[in-house]
């Protein structure tokens with residue numbers, strides 16, 4: 001059977017969580033609030049030292065609860081932080097939606113996930129329904145390119161079936177594919193000279209950057225690959241030919257080969273432009289997270305799909321262009337699907353979520369927790 005959730009309690013919990021300040025690396029109040037709630041539910045909760053390592057106020061929360069039935073341990077994960085401006089949020093109802101007052105984000109990304117996981121668990125337990133052992137991982141600094149979960153000791157996790165609640169799109173949709181992201185940073189060096197008296201003796205680092213960028217393919221490269229220049233920086237007076245310019249860019253692809261081709265093309269454009277002008281370029285690359293592709297027969301995809309079907313939701317498997325904590329969990333060998341949470345216009349002050357979608361998300365969690373035979377891990 002599918003447990004009933006308490007929609008009113010869920011809404012109140014969502015509004016309360018949104019109004020707690022939780023910008024990246026400033027998650028202390030949120031971590032304290034969630035810790036108290038989880039302890040009240042019988043979880044044992046620990047906080048790691050990610051806060052110290054990142055110069056933040058709180059670490060990742062890891063919580064476990066013994067099961068009341070059979071089945072293998074399930075992991076649910078959400079992030080506690082939200083993008084700036086995410087302090088002083090005043091969540092409010094506007095028709096069928098929950099919105100902010102327009103001066104901040106709402107923080108439904110990822111409070112919707114947090115509230116749905118909590119309500120799903122509370123509902124299942126108060127109805128006395130059996131559920132498997134649970135692990136929860138609530139991360140910090142997810143919005144800073146997944147810095148928080150990178151600090152978490154993955155060897156503590158015993159689950160082999162994980163769910164990250166952290167994607168837009170209708171509740172019922174399951175993200176089974178996400179890209180790897182590589183950051184490309186370049187420092188271009190030219191030669192300074194007086195711009196009025198002897199500009200011909202100078203080499204403009206800005207001109208090198210401009211030539212290189214003009215020669216790059218950027219933005220949507222193909223169905224699986226994207227590339228973007230995020231910043232270009234060179235500060236100087238107009239009477240000096242600039243001898244230094246910095247570029248920060250990223251490339252993403254779900255296909256490692258295409259990712260490598262695009263990164264190489266951007267490197268080559270920079271190197272050629274520098275060489276042609278008589279300058280130099282230093283390029284550093286950093287892979288922020290790895291791509292993943294889940295088998296439709298993998299435990300989390302089957303279990304989430306079966307639960308959504310039981311609720312009458314439209315189940316669809318899809319890819320995303322964004323990274324999430326699931327990239328790390330999958331990389332460390334814990335098959336983890338991302339559940340779509342119904343939030344919209346995230347990372348803007350127009351962020352919103354329909355009350356009905358929030359309700360369906362909590363129902364989905366409860367249905368996954370009490371998943372029947374058709375979705376059980378042992379039936380594989």
Ligand SMILES: [Zn+2]
Nearest residue numbers: 079109110166
């Ligand atoms: Zn998110």
